Amino acid sequence: MAVVTERPEGPIALVGELVADRAGGWDLAGVLPVELLRELGAGGVLCAEVEAAYGGLGLTSRLNGELTACTGTLCGSVRSVMTSQGMAAWAVRRLGDRAQREDYLPRLTGGALAAVAFSEPDAGSDLSAMTTRIHRDGDAVVVDGGKVWVTGARYADLIVVFGRCGDGGAAVVVPAGTPGLTVRPVPDPLGCRAAGHAEIGLDSVRLPAGTLLGGAGQSLPLLVTSALSYGRISVAWGCVGILRGCLSAAAGHAGSRRQFGKPLAEHQLVARLLAELVVAEQTATRVCEHASDCWDAGSAELVIATVLAKHVSAGNAARGAASAVQVLASAAARDGHPVARAYRDAKLMEIIEGSSELCQLMLARHVLETV
Amino acid sequence: MTAETGRAAESTDDVEQAVQRFLAARTRTTWEPDRDLFTGGGLSSLFAMELVVHLEQTFGVVIAGTDLRLDNFRTVHAMTALVRRLRAGGGGD
Numbered sequence: 001m002a003v004v005t006e007r008p009e010g011p012i013a014l015v016g017e018l019v020a021d022r023a024g025g026w027d028l029a030g031v032l033p034v035e036l037l038r039e040l041g042a043g044g045v046l047c048a049e050v051e052a053a054y055g056g057l058g059l060t061s062r063l064n065g066e067l068t069a070c071t072g073t074l075c076g077s078v079r080s081v082m083t084s085q086g087m088a089a090w091a092v093r094r095l096g097d098r099a100q101r102e103d104y105l106p107r108l109t110g111g112a113l114a115a116v117a118f119s120e121p122d123a124g125s126d127l128s129a130m131t132t133r134i135h136r137d138g139d140a141v142v143v144d145g146g147k148v149w150v151t152g153a154r155y156a157d158l159i160v161v162f163g164r165c166g167d168g169g170a171a172v173v174v175p176a177g178t179p180g181l182t183v184r185p186v187p188d189p190l191g192c193r194a195a196g197h198a199e200i201g202l203d204s205v206r207l208p209a210g211t212l213l214g215g216a217g218q219s220l221p222l223l224v225t226s227a228l229s230y231g232r233i234s235v236a237w238g239c240v241g242i243l244r245g246c247l248s249a250a251a252g253h254a255g256s257r258r259q260f261g262k263p264l265a266e267h268q269l270v271a272r273l274l275a276e277l278v279v280a281e282q283t284a285t286r287v288c289e290h291a292s293d294c295w296d297a298g299s300a301e302l303v304i305a306t307v308l309a310k311h312v313s314a315g316n317a318a319r320g321a322a323s324a325v326q327v328l329a330s331a332a333a334r335d336g337h338p339v340a341r342a343y344r345d346a347k348l349m350e351i352i353e354g355s356s357e358l359c360q361l362m363l364a365r366h367v368l369e370t371v
Numbered sequence: 372m373t374a375e376t377g378r379a380a381e382s383t384d385d386v387e388q389a390v391q392r393f394l395a396a397r398t399r400t401t402w403e404p405d406r407d408l409f410t411g412g413g414l415s416s417l418f419a420m421e422l423v424v425h426l427e428q429t430f431g432v433v434i435a436g437t438d439l440r441l442d443n444f445r446t447v448h449a450m451t452a453l454v455r456r457l458r459a460g461g462g463g464d
Contacts, residue, residue: 097436168440214436221416222423222439229420300397300425303417362417369398369414 008063011045012070015078023075024336026194032077034113034155042111045071046082047089054105056089061295065237065288072241073248076345077194079241081113083234083353084152088114088160090230095171095213095223103210104158104173115156116231117147117200118224125358127221132163132202134170134212141212143172143180143205151352154185154196160213161202162224169220171213171227180205191341191348229303231353232310233295236288239313239349242342243281246317246324249339250277253328264327273323280316280323287312304366311359317346386430387451393425394447404447419444426450432457 018036026032040046048064050056059067064086072079085108092104108114123129132145145163153159159174159181174181182201189197254265254274264270291309294302321343325332332339350356387404394402398414408414422444423434432454434443443453 094435095439214439218437218439219416219419219441222419222441225416225420226423226439298424298428300421300428302424303421307417362415365415366417369418371399 005066006063007066007070008048008057008059011043011048011057011059011067014043015040015045015067015071015074019071019074019078023077024338024341026075026077027341028193028336030188030193032081032155032194032196037078037081037113037155038111040078040082041085041108041113044109046085046113047108049086050089050093050105050109054101055109056105061233061292062289065233065240065292068234068237069241069244069285069288072238073245074241075194076192076238076242076341077196079238080192080195081152081155083231083238084115084156085113086234087116087227087231088158091116091160091171091213091227092173094226095218097214100173100210100213107158112157113152113155114158114160115150115152115196116227117150117153117159117161118228119147119149120145121148125355127224130162130164130169130220132161134161134163134165134172136209136212137206139209141172141207141209143174143202143207145202147200147202149186149352150198150200151192152196153183153198153200156183156196159200160227161200162220162227164220165212166217168217169223170218171223172207173211173213174202174205174207178205178207189348191344191346193344225303228353229306233288233291233306235349235353236284236291236306236309236313239317239346240281240284240288242317242346242349243277243284243313243320246321246339246342247274247277247281249332250274250324250327253331257331270327273327277320277323280320284309284313284316304363307354307359307362307366310353311356311363314346314349315356317342318350321346383451383455386454387447389429390426390447390450390454393429397421402447404451406447407445409441409445416441422450426454430454430458 044057048057048059048067052058071082089108092101120130134141134143157176160171161174162171180203184199186197254270255263257264287309291305294305324339325343328339427434443449
């Protein structure tokens with residue numbers, strides 16, 4: 001397994017330097033220092049695939065995946081903000097026109113923070129139930145509705161809001177502080193506790209027409225699928241990071257702690273947990289690498305490969321983190337410990353950006369369409 | 372399966388046939404040029420995104436912004452028209 005992988009060393013070092021060993025404290029406090037996020041943003045690492053022409057690092061999906069995994073090992077909350085910022089930038093690149101790309105992307109690589117709002121109280125996986133409405137009113141657009149579990153919204157300067165628009169769907173970029181926009185942090189989330197999840201209210205929020213990404217009349221499911229695909233590959237790599245952190249902690253503990261006259265790792269039932277962890281980490285890495293290679297090749301397979309990568313990696317991370325807690329036992333059985341944090345964060349990864357069950361339905365449908 | 376279609380497909384017929392070949396390989400069904408993939412054909416929005424990426428890769432176009440309408444991908448004819456328009460420089464932005 002000593003394959004030498006190319007890594008974006010500069011961006012990884014920046015994240016390592018700024019996050020260091022502070023993630024446990026942020027998790028306990030339930031909040032990230034916003035200045036640190038701005039510094040990461042200005043370094044381009046929060047949406048690292050944005051082209052250099054817009055101030056970005058221009059990383060491939062594969063290299064951004066390695067960066068995302070390294071971030072995910074250190075701090076699931078920072079990695080969640082990275083996923084949101086990257087998804088916002090991707091939505092602008094994909095749905096916006098040239099003027100919007102030139103307006104928004106340099107801000108997203110210059111220290112401004114962004115979030116993306118999909119879910120509503122009665123519309124999670126079921127987009128057809130989405131009720132947030134975006135409508136034109138002369139030279140303006142008006143947004144009405146509400147969103148829940150918007151990752152990073154607490155810190156965001158810009159929130160990309162998806163909604164119904166005419167017969168189709170649209171996305172609109174809502175700046176923080178716009179009259180009619182309210183942001184209420186979710187108290188005490190199960191995992192990624194410092195990621196700034198919030199509920200947002202949109203009460204007759206009035207914006208210039210230039211905030212409407214790509215105009216209107218597009219397919220809401222197609223827009224959301226496009227944005228979520230970026231989110232899914234990002235979450236998948238974040239799960240690889242969780243697994244790497246858990247593997248390292250479990251191996252360190254099992255190799256050093258002695259019971260019954262020998263290291264834990266020499267007790268076969270514990271050794272099996274280590275084997276299962278490395279299998280989980282390696283299989284997640286391989287499916288993520290494959291999906292990212294599909295993105296970098298522009299292959300249509302990227303769509304289903306990304307769903308597969310998200311599903312495999314999230315499930316592996318949830319099971320792997322549970323195994324790591326089992327190996328470390330009482331040593332990790334308290335909030336603030338990296339493995340306890342990984343355990344809570346990983347469970348959330350089976351829920352966001354398409355639950356495991358929704359991923360399975362998409363995979364099953366793909367089978368029916370193709371086999 | 373994208374390599375065989377290539378970027379050389381120039382005429383409307385070539386584009387149409389390339390799209391039909393992709394659909395046939397991907398769905399194991401043949402598609403008449405006017406058959407609705409989504410309403411009558413039962414294909415998903417995930418599949419629509421595959422079509423976006425496939426057309427971009429095969430024909431060297433960028434499908435973004437206002438062109439991300441399901442109607443552009445609803446039939447072989449619609450996709451052929453979209454590709455021809457984008458190749459002629461008529462992008463949605």
